[in-house]
Amino acid sequence: MTRRSGETYDQIAGLDIATTAYLAGLIDADGTISVSPGKTGKDGQPHLPTPIVLIVNGDLELIRWLKEVIGYGCSYETKTRPKRPDQSDSNWNKVHRYQLGGRAAIAFLAKCRPYLREKRRQADLVLSMPSKGKAFAVVATVEQRARAFEAMEKIRALNRRGLKPDPIPEAA
Template sequence: MWIHCPATSTSKKPLTGNGQGFCFLKWMKIHFAPDMAKYRKVRKLTPEQAAYLAGLIDSEGTIALTRKHRGEHRQLMVSISSTEQPLLKYVKKVIGAGRITNKCTYQANHTPSITYAISNRQALDVLGQVRPYLKTYKAKRARLILRSYIRLTPRNGKYTQALLKERDVFINKFLRLNPRQQSLIKPLA
């Protein structure tokens, strides 16, 4: 008896002795899927946690569209820098995703600094939860990102010319929202 296996170059493979068909895709999933990196979901934040993180982002953080390598499209990144490692460990624990890295110190009298960073869809999820509590120009950046980032960033990375033009307009608008041109967001009355 023969079965079809989509993962092999030939379209038919014999059944094994136990009556089960052997499929390379199934074998790979069983043996290698547990070792593959898992996409970590961002935790649901309480209002207090979201407000606290918004304060950290407003004061010591960055909401940016960065390139990891020359020539790549920009990716969303939210980061918080500090000299207090326990603070950033708390942020990572509360959010449930992201990474902490050491920054280089170039002078002996500088205190070593570290950065918490989260990017792409995970950063988008964090921004969705903290945006109501942001008070600086970063609130406008977060609002723009939440409104347009998903639509202008296909998951497969394939952009049409029209989408690339629209994305360039979006990036320029985003980059114009900076601290020199913005005042504090007015509280709701």
């Protein structure tokens, strides 16, 4: 997996088995595998959806460690204070977030996939999606776009809270 600049995702590729399995466990427990719908291009066609991996946790040091170990993505603090009247500062835990997107997310999911349990179907769907062009934007055929948006809908169904669709869609 290479970046636009030709740089490879060596830090992700070099993760050892124990670290990779631990990271997969974090994704299963505190993570989300999803895709962000693409913008519309100058030709009026939607860009391909962009893969995203999120891990949310109350331990800021863990979130910073993820950024350091994986080497890509961003980490930041969110939900620093309550938003609703029924919530109080004295009973509010901060939540922190690590986010990885695009080709780095694909490389990371490919590395973690053998160790995923709960989020394996979402990973399979992301890994089956076409990814072409700068920022998943250009040179995608109509068929590739249709496959990508079909996979996006399946991922969203798997990520929905509550009862899952029956049967849960399999990877394309």
